[in-house]
Amino acid sequence: MIKRLLQIEMRKIGSYRLFWALLAVLAAGxxxxxxxVESFLQEVTSDAxxxxxxxxxxxxxxxxxxxxxxLTYIAGSRLFLLFPxxxxxxxxxxxxxxxxLRQNVIDGMSRDxxxxxKILFVTFLSLGLTLFVAINGLLLGMIHTPxxxxxxxxxxxxxxxAFFLEVFGFSMxxxxxxxxxxxxxxxxxxLFVYSVIAEPIAVHYSPEWLKPLLPVNAISHLIExxxxxxxxxxxxxxxxxxxxxDAIVTLxxxxxxxxxxxxxxxxxxx
Amino acid sequence: xxxxxxxxxxxxxSYGSLVALNxxxxxxxxxEIFGILGPNGSGKTTTLAIxxxxxxxxxxxxxxxxxxxxxxxxxxxxxVLEQPNFYPHLSARQNLRVVARIKGVDDSxxxxxxxxxxxxxxxxxxxxxxSYGMKQRLAIAAALLGDPQxxxxxEPTNGLDPQGIAEIRELVMKIASRGxxxxxxxxxxxxxxxxxxxVAVLRTGNLLFTGRVDDMVGETxxxxxxxxxMALLHTLLSSHQELDSISVAGxxxxxxxxxxxxxxxINKFLFDQGVTLSHLTKRxxxxxxxxxxxxxxxxxxxx
Ligand SMILES: Nc1ncnc2c1ncn2[C@@H]1O[C@H](COP(=O)(O)OP(=O)(O)O)[C@@H](O)[C@H]1O
Ligand SMILES: [Mg+2]
Numbered sequence: 001m002i003k004r005l006l007q008i009e010m011r012k013i014g015s016y017r018l019f020w021a022l023l024a025v026l027a028a029g030x031x032x033x034x035x036x037v038e039s040f041l042q043e044v045t046s047d048a049x050x051x052x053x054x055x056x057x058x059x060x061x062x063x064x065x066x067x068x069x070x071l072t073y074i075a076g077s078r079l080f081l082l083f084p085x086x087x088x089x090x091x092x093x094x095x096x097x098x099x100x101l102r103q104n105v106i107d108g109m110s111r112d113x114x115x116x117x118k119i120l121f122v123t124f125l126s127l128g129l130t131l132f133v134a135i136n137g138l139l140l141g142m143i144h145t146p147x148x149x150x151x152x153x154x155x156x157x158x159x160x161x162a163f164f165l166e167v168f169g170f171s172m173x174x175x176x177x178x179x180x181x182x183x184x185x186x187x188x189x190x191l192f193v194y195s196v197i198a199e200p201i202a203v204h205y206s207p208e209w210l211k212p213l214l215p216v217n218a219i220s221h222l223i224e225x226x227x228x229x230x231x232x233x234x235x236x237x238x239x240x241x242x243x244x245x246d247a248i249v250t251l252x253x254x255x256x257x258x259x260x261x262x263x264x265x266x267x268x269x270x
Numbered sequence: 271x272x273x274x275x276x277x278x279x280x281x282x283x284s285y286g287s288l289v290a291l292n293x294x295x296x297x298x299x300x301x302e303i304f305g306i307l308g309p310n311g312s313g314k315t316t317t318l319a320i321x322x323x324x325x326x327x328x329x330x331x332x333x334x335x336x337x338x339x340x341x342x343x344x345x346x347x348x349x350v351l352e353q354p355n356f357y358p359h360l361s362a363r364q365n366l367r368v369v370a371r372i373k374g375v376d377d378s379x380x381x382x383x384x385x386x387x388x389x390x391x392x393x394x395x396x397x398x399x400x401s402y403g404m405k406q407r408l409a410i411a412a413a414l415l416g417d418p419q420x421x422x423x424x425e426p427t428n429g430l431d432p433q434g435i436a437e438i439r440e441l442v443m444k445i446a447s448r449g450x451x452x453x454x455x456x457x458x459x460x461x462x463x464x465x466x467x468x469v470a471v472l473r474t475g476n477l478l479f480t481g482r483v484d485d486m487v488g489e490t491x492x493x494x495x496x497x498x499x500m501a502l503l504h505t506l507l508s509s510h511q512e513l514d515s516i517s518v519a520g521x522x523x524x525x526x527x528x529x530x531x532x533x534x535x536i537n538k539f540l541f542d543q544g545v546t547l548s549h550l551t552k553r554x555x556x557x558x559x560x561x562x563x564x565x566x567x568x569x570x571x572x573x
Contacts, residue, residue, distance in 0.1 A: 008371045012357060014364040094357075103355035106322045107372040107412075108345030270324040 005117035006124060008109075012091075012100075019087065026083040027132060033074050034136050037061065062144035065155035069226045071137050072163035075129075076223050078196065084125055084167055085174035085195075089187045092118055092178030102270040111270075115179065115262045122175055126167040134160055162222045162242045169219040169250040170195070176257035179264055218249040273300040274336060275420055275451045276321070281330035283316050283475075290316045292475040294330070298453060298468070300419075303446050305462035305483070306455040308472035314455035315352055317472075318424050322349050334420075345373045348413030349422035353429075354405040358398035362389060362408050365397055366415065375416035383411040387441065403434035410441065421445060423454045427461065439465060491531040496522045496549035497540075506543050510536070522549060 013019055061070045074080075095101035095114075104114055134157075141153065174191050181187040199216045212218055222242055276298040283291040291313040298304045306314045319325040321332060323344060334343045356365045366380045384390045387407040392400070400408065406426060413421055426442065427435040442465055446452050456462050462469055463483060470480040497503040500523070507516055507525050514526040527536070533552050540547060 004371065004374075008368060011364065011368045011371055012360070014357075014360045014367075016357075016359045018359070098357060099353075099355040100357055102324050102351070103369075104372060105324050105341075106344065106349050106351060107369050108341050108374075109372055110341035113341065267326075269319075269326060 001113075002120060005113060006120050008104075009117050009121040009124075018090070022083065022087050022090075026080070026129075029083075030075055030080060030132065031136060033080075034071055034140060037074060062140045064141045064145045064152045065157070066226065067137050067141045067144075068156040068159040069223070071133055071140070072159040072166075073223050073226055075133050076163050076166045076220070078220065081166060081170045081219075082192070082195070084129060085170050085191060086188060087125070088118075088122055088171045088174040089178045089191055090184055091121070092175055093182055093184035093187050096182040097184065105270055111265045112262055115258070115265050118175055118179075118261075119172070119258055122168060122171045126164050126171060129167050130160055130164040133163060158242065159223060162247070165247060165250055166219050166222050169215070169222075169254055172254045172257040173215060173219075176261045179261040212245065213249055215250075215253040218246050218253065222246050222250060274298070274333075275300050275302075276332065276334055276453070277336070278317075278321075278332040279330055281317070281320060281327055281332060283313075283320060283325065283327050283329075289475050291320070291327075294472075294475075294477055296470055296477070296480060298451065300451055301449060303452045303465060303467045304454070305466035305469040306453065306472060307457070307459065307462045307469050308455075309457050311474070312457075312472040313475040314457075314472060315424055316475075318349070318351055318422055318453070318455060322347070322351060322422065324351070345416070346418055347420045347422060348415065348418040349424075350406075350409040350413050350426065351422070351424045354409035356397045356405070356408065356412075359396060361394045361396055362400070362411075363393040365408070366412055369412045370415055373416050379415055379417075383414045386414060386445075387411040403430050403437065406430065406434070406438060407441070410438075410445075414445070418450070420451045420453065423452065425455055425457065427456075427458075491527045491529070492553040493525050493527065493531070493533055493536060494522050494549065494551045494553065495525060495547055497545050497547050499545065503540070503545055503547075506540055506545060510539065 061067065095104070101114055105111060109117070137160075138153075145152070173195070174187075177191050177194075178187050181190060195216045199214055203211050203214055203217050206214070212221065274297055276296070278294055278296040281291060281294040282289070294313075294317060306317060308314050316325060320327045321334075321339075323339060323341070332339060334347065337343055357368070360368070362384070363380060366383065367377060369375075370377055370380060381390065384393050387410055389404065389407055389411060392404065397405070397408070410423070410426070413423075423442065427438050430438060439461070442452065442454070446465070454462075454466065466483050468481065469483050471478040495503060495507070500518075503523060504516065504518070507513060507523065510525075510527075512527045512529065512531055514528050516526070517524045533550055537547060537550060
């Protein structure tokens with residue numbers, strides 16, 4: 001059944017130009033950021049090095065295994081996460097705009113299958129993006145790491161899993177909003193306002209214990225800013241691991257989003 | 271024994287205080303061309319939408335092929351509800367591939383349904399470039415994927431120009447001639463009369479009549495006649511050009527005329543031939559007049 005549902009979704013994409021265009025822009029943006037960010041950082045750090053009494057070690061962003069942390073941090077920034085999420089909002093709300101969700105049910109999908117097929121597509125899209133980051137990471141890492149054994153290459157590759165979870169979690173939020181709101185403009189607006197403005201403000205004013213439990217906050221804390229030589233200089237240190245708590249909170253939110261979308265779809269007239 | 275395709279029991283649906291469908295009971299048997307006839311807002315689409323799983327009823331139940339409704343059962347039914355719903359950015363063929371996958375039908379069936387509706391030559395064009403008539407035909411093609419036993423059409427000629435209407439009607443009759451059971455909603459008496467074998471008449475969610483179309487409206491007029499010279503009367507009537515059939519019952523002649531024969535004209539025709547009638551009545555068709563009244567009221571709303 002999973003194969004059938006995923007095939008249905010792939011056929012719906014077909015030659016949908018807007019979808020492929022959005023994906024191409026995202027891929028270009030990510031590749032540009034990956035391949036261009038070091039030269040930028042090198043300049044900043046070399047400036048700092050000249051004026052610094054203490055020697056700052058030159059650490060490339062692109063050496064194994066640190067590259068996984070660095071790349072997934074860049075790819076997991078809010079700007080890049082919004083992209084696949086917007087794509088999902090569009091694909092979900094299109095089904096309401098064109099009344100194709102109704103037709104899908106008439107043609108023989110159950111309401112649960114309609115929601116499940118979209119969740120499968122979110123999974124597929126998240127995996128695809130993760131693979132894209134992985135390939136870029138392998139290429140960049142192999143170019144920039146002098147000698148690397150397999151252990152070194154894959155040591156921190158679980159950051160890729162965390163990245164997958166970030167994309168998946170954020171896109172599931174988008175999916176839920178899409179099913180709830182139905183209208184693309186409203187859904188896009190709500191997703192943007194909630195994740196970029198409303199929740200950050202809420203986080204600011206909420207008590208400490210609540211902060212890690214809010215969805216967007218939990219998702220974006222999965223991968224924290226990597227420590228660089230520059231930061232060490234300032235004595236700042238971020239966590240270099242993925243906390244199980246963030247992962248669990250994210251997964252629980254995903255479950256909630258999925259059930260909310262399924263519940264509302266079961267209940268209403270299409 | 272006739273095979274039941276659909277059985278509806280006590281089906282009701284309200285939108286707030288508005289009763290869209292009130293305790294509907296209906297059966298459709300295999301091979302029937304079943305019309306659901308009623309003016310706009312009488313609950314036709316609501317009924318079909320419930321049968322197709324997109325609207326949830328408040329009450330009642332229905333069975334397809336004697337089975338409880340399910341998504342799987344719906345893959346065995348072809349349906350066009352209201353307007354054609356497709357992905358505008360996909361071509362006709364790509365859209366049909368989506369439907370085929372949902373219905374579990376092999377893609378090799380796509381050329382067949384495209385040729386039934388004569389859209390082969392436009393199959394690779396995007397749906398959004400289609401005229402309304404072509405969209406409607408594509409919807410029928412999608413409904414025919416997998417050669418379903420039942421086809422549901424909701425006002426298939428709505429919004430089409432006369433040529434489009436003629437095309438769709440011809441298409442429906444062609445499909446019907448292959449033995450598929452068809453359930454078709456329409457607000458046009460004329461359309462149901464032309465196409466359907468059976469009919470259910472709805473008004474504001476209430477079932478007024480269900481049965482054979484012939485029993486509701488005849489395209490003939492039946493006159494009951496008697497005269498002193500019954501043999502001459504019989505001969506003269508038999509020679510009348512518009513006569514359809516003639517029979518004798520209870521000392522009277524039942525003569526069926528094609529179209530809406532005027533009793534006065536018939537009387538004059540007989541009188542000119544030297545027959546003076548002792549009895550002449552026109553058989554009443556109450557449902558026909560009732561329905562025409564309903565239609566007239568809904569089509570020409572009084573200010
Ligand atoms: N979603 C809805 N919300 C409220 N009322 C509705 C809705 N859909 C249909 N109705 C009402 O239900 C009645 C039956 O509508 P419908 O089944 O579409 O009629 P038909 O198809 O015979 O024209 C109408 O009075 C219509 O206004
Ligand atoms: Mg209708």
